[in-house]
Amino acid sequence: MSLDNGIDAVADPSRERPLALIPRPLHLQRDRGRFLLPVAGRIVCGTAVDQELGSVLSGQLTDTIKQATGMVWDHSRGQAWTGAVSLDLDQNLGPQEYLLSIADQGERRPIVDIRGGDGQGLRWGVQTLRQIIMQCGPVLPALHIQDRPAYPTRIYSLDVTRGRVPTMDWLRHWADTLALYKFNQLQLYIEHTMAFPGMSEAWRGTSPLEPGQITDFDDYCARLGIELVPSISTFGHHYTSLRTRGFRDLGEFPEQADRPYSFIERQEHHTINVNHPQALAFSTGLIDAYAPLMRTRNFNIGGDETFDLGKGRSRQDGSSKDPADMYADYLISLCGHLHAQGRHPMFWGDVAVSMPKVLDRLPKDCTLLNWLYDPQVEPDKVALVASTGARQIVCSAVHDWNHLLPGIDNAWNNISRLSRYGIQYGAVGAMVTDWGDYGHINDPRMSLPGMAYAAQCFWNPDDDDRDRVDRDMGLLVYGDATGDYLPALIQAGSSVVFGWDDMVRYWELDDRHGGLNQDVASTVPGVPEPDPSADVDEARRSLLMVLRNRLEQVDQRDALLVDAAARMGRAAAESQADVRRTLQAQLVAVHGQRLFNALGRSLAVCHGVLPGAPDAGADRGLADALEIWFESYATVWRQVSRESELGRIASVIWGFADILRKGANS
Structure with a gap:
């Protein structure tokens, strides 16, 4: 090994761990050798690179190097300076195309050379290098990449x-x-x-x-x-x-403006009357x-x-x-x-x-x-x-x-x-x-x-090799070296029995005036056109009948959700910090889905869709669990979102808790 430039010529690319890159470059050649980035390195931008762009890209790279290695780097512009990383434009390349080379080129030449056909191409080359540094730290593999996107x-x-x-x-x-x-x-x-x-x-x-x-x-x-x-x-x-x-007068149906709020009607109705004399002024405003x-x-x-x-x-x-x-x-x-x-x-x-x-x-x-x-x-x-x-x-x-x-x-x-x-x-x-x-x-x-x-x-x-994309995503997006985090999340997402969409339909079939919401009833999959004389209980039972095959699998799906949560937790314990940023939100979601599934089964038993007798104690416990879960969900919500309309979700969760307690006390 050379102490000057960190060459390890013995490294065999066929035995190296595959790089996780998203998106995968069109042409990537791994060569022999690994190269150690200098402790006090420099990024040098060519003078053809827009100064603001060069500053942004240099900043992204120095930040990534510091996060991955702890090393603090400098950056500069012009041919008078030497650096371990060179950024420049190459008019022989096409729009958004880039070349990225990592190789020993001697004491006066960079270890990493990125050329872009334009500013965007240079930008994409830098993102590829950042992804490499994120997983390789200061020891970079020798390689050559030529790349461009299919969609501009x-x-x-x-x-x-x-x-x-x-x-x-x-x-x-x-x-x-x-x-x-x-x-x-x-x-x-x-x-x-x-x-x-x-x-x-x-x-x-x-x-x-x-x-x-x-x-x-x-x-x-x-x-x-x-x-x-x-x-x-x-x-x-x-x-x-x-x-x-x-x-409201701009709408096709102004008379509907005072109906109780509905998630489903929000998606299905309320189009502007384009013939209204003020409609165009509203839209252009x-x-x-x-x-x-x-x-x-x-x-x-x-x-x-x-x-x-x-x-x-x-x-x-x-x-x-x-x-x-x-x-x-x-x-x-x-x-x-x-x-x-x-x-x-x-x-x-x-x-x-x-x-x-x-x-x-x-x-x-x-x-x-x-x-x-x-x-x-x-x-x-x-x-x-x-x-x-x-x-x-x-x-x-x-x-x-x-x-x-x-x-x-x-x-x-x-x-x-x-x-x-x-x-x-x-x-x-x-x-x-x-x-x-x-x-x-x-x-x-x-x-x-x-x-x-x-x-x-x-x-x-x-x-479109999905297995490779999933492997790369696990490593790069979640920092998961076990390869189990993403499969566990896929398993969890495939274990829904009674989803939020089912809950909303069940809840909103009640028009809040003691009758059936016909608009909501018409959206229930697998149910014929609603009978105007049908009542809410009838419609809710019809919805649960559509879901019956799923609802019979609550115990099996619950076991899968528990297993998925455990697998994600184990993978997170052995991962980089990346996965831990998402773990809490995902574990809260998994626990919530377990409760939603249990709610669906309880409702199905109550409506006679599944055999058995309602369990008053279990229903009261489930009501408590839903309310306690919502507080955790609200905490996770506020990590990334404003308060917004969180209260509308709360009203549905609390409404189901009230239904469970009412059934338990009847």
């Missing part, structure tokens, strides 16, 4: 409106995570949780985001190479706004308030799931327009408003894809966000949009919403399949969405597997 635009869409508003500390942490895994766009989806002027009646009590926080976060993201893009609902999904005194807070020219105007369009006031006002024309006319008006400001409209494509008449009328200078969340998604809708010549981005999902625990298998199947279809049909980008329907019970830390899958599949959809 790789997007994460985060719901910050349906019950959970993240803290700014968490948003910055998440942006850091996205940057490490080479995402270059983040969309924040908002319906009413922005402190829009003149709309305090809609955002009160939601811990809304403030404009200054958005502009500061935009600056933060820009330094990381992430384009922060505004994403708002403009005429669908206005449940909260259209329940206010000030804006939201755009004009939000758009200037970010430097991007892109703007996602939403437009998805306009279920009530053409069914209420817009029809009663005497309009003879077909709903497809109503939709297309309004969308075109919003796009025109953005074009007049020099902005590029993006919109969710579900309505357009379902109505060929809309698809034919779409303006060509916008981007259709083609969201397709089925784990067994087929390419037909991607091919349909491609056949029109429309510019599209394919949108998959992390598959966390409505559950305490993530659906990791569903996430992989959905993301990997759709990513391949997008390349096949010429999509210009890929997005993974992270939703929070039904109050956003899913902790954002549960989204790490879906995020990592998207990072891999958006970069190189053809490299």
